[in-house]
Amino acid sequence: MNELTPRQRQIVEFIQQWLMDAGRPPTRAEIAKAFGFKSPNAAEEHLRALQRKGVLDLSPGASRGIQLKDSLREQMGLPLIGRVAAGKPILAEENIEARYQIDPQLFSPRPHYLLKVKGMSMKDAGILDGDLVAVHRTPEVRSRQIVVARLENEVTVKRYKQDGPIVWLMPANDDFDPIRVDLKEQSLIIEGVVVGVLRQGTGKGFLQ
Amino acid sequence: MNELTPRQRQIVEFIQQWLMDAGRPPTRAEIAKAFGFKSPNAAEEHLRALQRKGVLDLSPGASRGIQLKDSLREQMGLPLIGRVAAGKPILAEENIEARYQIDPQLFSPRPHYLLKVKGMSMKDAGILDGDLVAVHRTPEVRSRQIVVARLENEVTVKRYKQDGPIVWLMPANDDFDPIRVDLKEQSLIIEGVVVGVLRQGTGKGFLQ
DNA sequence: TCCGGGTCTGTATAAAATACCAGTTACTGG
């Protein structure tokens, strides 16, 4: 029911493009012209359908009264997760310290949130205390990827290494020891894969 | 001549705010209502004045036909500088590999460009080969700041240390030697201060 | 003093845009 038809998807993409180019939403007539509709009502009905499906909002009576809901979420930006409250899902509202807009093209795959790193256990991978890591939320991880894992209600960033039923969470710092997790005994929740790193304020002086 | 009056500045700020909130530009009547004008023509004349001063574009005949020129520049995002052609200014068009939108609140002071780092000379400061550093363009630097410097047509990222007329460009890696610059003999151009670091694609596996 | 720009009121009108209504065609699932 909530799935868009190919035509509806085209309409939404057209509106996004138009917004980028013109800085304002299109009118019914402009949509109709772009798609070759001979009646603006064809556009009207597409817009109604898209509103029913929750993809956009229409402001009654206003000219160019089309608001894409996606763009609102994009405008919100990525949530920055600071301290993760025990037992709460990582993206719970109370964990969000701020939101930052990040160009989606900058990282791939697309990150879902930023996580503030505590401690120097990943120093040799260039991830320092206080750095923000951009995380793509997926449970599918491969060995040698740097992951965000939750173990005993502790959230940690480590390099992932699987050896049969044994998972090793490897620090990138000789001062720390690898963490051994036996999946038959302990539960390990993968909160995502690190797809980027972001450090604020190197100006004042940072480390050594 | 190109200076905006306080009232004109208010108008521009109002349009920016409206764009953020509604996702479309305001009409003359909406501007008039917000400012308490009793005539839409007051808004019209402000828009004309702002167009004359080059702050925005008006699309004749189109409803909500206001395009802020600033927002276009903001949409362009920060330029990513790759290889710097010898003798060319760092922000020359031919040095720009791409543009990325970055939340201005993320870094402070505001960065002017991103520079792709080559080599591992700043490894211990968490800046690795291929990282992007966000750079605030200023010639004013203090000791211990990480700077982008140009020396003999080579652009390099190092920690700055001044000792009277002698400047030391300090690597953050024991395998590299500090660079000694005597300002009486050599010219050193400071291209800016590093205010942030950005690494793309840590997912696949990075270093050690 | 006169001029021009900035800031606004008030009125008017044409053009742009929305919001309906009545149909048509084609496809899909019960």
Place this chain on the structure above:
DNA sequence: CCAGTAACTGGTATTTTATACAGACCCGGA
């Protein structure tokens, strides 16, 4: 086979919007 939905054409009433014109007031510079 029929109902429902998607995807249109064609048209119209109504509202929204842009824009022009006629003034008014203040201020600073020539």
